[in-house]
Amino acid sequence: MESRPLIAVTLGDPSGIGPEIIAKALPARVQDFCRPLVIGDAACVQRHLDRYYPNIKIHTVTQPKEAHFVAGHLNVLDCAHVPADLPMAQATAAGGRAAVAVIRKAVDLALAGEVHAITTAPINKEAIHLAGHPYPGHTEMLADFTHTQHxxxxxxxxxxxxxxxxxxxxxxxxxxxxxxxxxxxxxxxxxxxxxxxxxxxxxxxxxxxxxxxxxxxxxxxxxxxxxxxxxxxxxxxxxxxxxxxxxxxxxxxxxxxxxxxxxxxxxxxxxxxxxxxxxxxxxxxxxGLPILRTSVDHGTAYDIAGQGIASADSLVEAMRMAATLSSPAHAAS
The missing domain is CATH 3.40.718.10 (Isopropylmalate Dehydrogenase)
Structure with missing residues (x-):
């Protein structure tokens, strides 16, 4: 029986470093302790994979149970459209809409018990505001999506x-x-x-x-x-x-x-x-949430987005923490 938890990883702001650190970390650095499922735009993820792991191919799914975790593939639940010409390092309404859509989808999956935890890549507050979502950040958005008061x-x-x-x-x-x-x-x-x-x-x-x-x-x-x-x-x-x-x-x-x-x-x-x-x-x-959510400790880093120099270390640690806290020992505490 598979013991590695299934972790939903949200794309974050597609104009920031989120897609880059996902492409750098998920194919090579997290497979030993979890099963990663990217929630986002498959074409956007593939564009970044082509730069770092050109031999890795996207396996597109519509629900978590369709994912297969085999060498050479990265599972993506394709649920948000990111325009191919979306500018890097710039807050846009389109980027904000995509970021919020994937967070909502990941929350729904976690509430339904289809994934064990969520790990989120960074979002940009200006972008989500341009998209009509006036949340101060992830914390308040997640509270709203899960109907959590505190x-x-x-x-x-x-x-x-x-x-x-x-x-x-x-x-x-x-x-x-x-x-x-x-x-x-x-x-x-x-x-x-x-x-x-x-x-x-x-x-x-x-x-x-x-x-x-x-x-x-x-x-x-x-x-x-x-x-x-x-x-x-x-x-x-x-x-x-x-x-x-x-x-x-x-x-x-x-x-x-x-x-x-x-x-x-x-x-x-x-x-x-x-x-x-x-x-x-x-x-x-x-x-305080009814689901488990971890995230990186940094923002979208527009100053280096698209340059290929972003570190994926915090994302790896966030996923490791999600895997640890969703283990049977912690779940039973």
């Missing part, structure tokens, strides 16, 4: 897990979003996921929002008004949390402090340390 974005890599309380919002809007309810929800979602992967009593460290956690209100009161009450609330239910910690101090000693995850208040506060710790191989995991 989700959280986690980056994992280099023995560090970081969860963001707010994601892709302007910095000036972060303050208003840091509420007791939001922080408490993020903590509960994070704790639940950590226990689901087999950590009996996870410890979660929580950063403050302001420099020096507000210094008693001198630099802001979000710690006292929102973060501390949220910590008190989840502690009352037996969740092991500490904080709020000054982010600079916490991440400065993180490798000497037993912590299963760190919840940070805004995008760069969490992204900078995780990317430094992982050296470009971090994995994005969406917590």
């Amino acid at each position: 989700v959280a974005l986690m980056l994992a890599g280099g023995n560090l897990r970081v969860v963001l309380a707010t994601t892709h919002v302007p910095l000036e809007e972060v303050k208003a979003l840091i509420t007791k309810e939001r922080v408490e929800t993020i903590l509960r979602v994070t704790h639940k996921w950590l226990t689901q992967i087999g950590i009996d009593r996870p410890h979660i460290a929580v950063t403050g929002l302001n420099p020096h956690c507000g210094d008693g209100g001198v630099f802001g009161d979000e710690e006292a008004m929102a973060i501390v009450p949220a910590l008190d609330s989840v502690r009352a239910d037996g969740i092991d949390v500490s904080g709020p910690h000054s982010a600079d101090a916490l991440f400065g000693r993180i490798h000497h402090t037993p912590t299963d995850a760190v919840v940070t208040m805004y995008h760069d506060q969490g992204m900078i340390p995780i990317k430094m710790a992982s050296m470009g191989s971090a994995v994005n995991i969406t917590l």
